[in-house]
Amino acid sequence: xxxxxxxxxxxxxxxxVFEILSDFQNFQKLLPQHFPSIRVRSSRDNVSVVEEHMNxxxxxxxxxxxxxxxxxxxxxxFVIGGDAKGSHIKEEFEEISEGTRLTVTVDLKLKGKxxxxxxxxxxxxxxNYAKILDDFIKIAEN
Numbered sequence: 630x631x632x633x634x635x636x637x638x639x640x641x642x643x644x645x646v647f648e649i650l651s652d653f654q655n656f657q658k659l660l661p662q663h664f665p666s667i668r669v670r671s672s673r674d675n676v677s678v679v680e681e682h683m684n685x686x687x688x689x690x691x692x693x694x695x696x697x698x699x700x701x702x703x704x705x706x707f708v709i710g711g712d713a714k715g716s717h718i719k720e721e722f723e724e725i726s727e728g729t730r731l732t733v734t735v736d737l738k739l740k741g742k743x744x745x746x747x748x749x750x751x752x753x754x755x756x757n758y759a760k761i762l763d764d765f766i767k768i769a770e771n
Contacts (some may be wrong), residue, residue, distance in 0.1 A: 631737040633755040635762060639731055641769045646731060647701040649769045650720055653679055653694075665689075665760045674693040675699065678709070686757035692716075703752060713739055733762060 639646045649659070656664040666682040683690045693710035697703075697738045701722055715738035723730040732767040736759055 631739075631754045632687050633735050635731075635733045635735070635755070635759050635764060637731045637733075637766060638725070638729070639766050640728040643722050643743075644701045645730045646729040646766075646769045649700050649720045650722075650755065650765050651696070651700075651704040653677070653681075653696050654755050656681075656682055660761070663764065685761075686753060688757075708738070714728075715739055731762070731766075733758075760768070 638655040652659070652687050652734065653667060655656065655670055657667040663684050664681065666680075668680040670678045670693070671682055672678075679694050679695045679696055681690075681694055690712040691736040692708050692713050695707045695709050696703045697707070703722070705718075706718040708714055716737045718732075721732045721734075723732070735755075737754060
């Protein structure tokens with residue numbers, strides 16, 4: 630299955646970058662082209678369970694995800710149901726002189742037809758995920 634790490638330097642403060650990338654409640658408003666539907670099912674302290682529709686390139690993933698945050702350094706997504714059950718995404722935010730070093734580790738576990746396409750095109754998933762990150766970064770840098 631596709632496993633990859635994406636590293637980016639964001640020209641914005643750590644707190645600001647963290648707020649944008651961990652604000653899953655507003656993903657649909659911020660980036661509707663990537664997140665056509667978001668519904669928070671439950672939330673307590675730094676843990677939330679969210680029903681998400683996410684467009685990854687031409688593939689739409691319907692997932693149930695547990696978001697865990699450790700402000701302002703860590704945002705983790707554990708996919709607990711749906712098309713990518715068992716997937717894990719870890720976003721780490723490190724303050725540096727240029728702004729924020731963002732390190733995203735993605736371990737996608739796909740099913741059915743998506744699993745076959747992932748075997749044929751790992752780089753496509755990585756490129757498509759990087760595009761979503763770039764769109765978040767544009768918002769954070771403005």
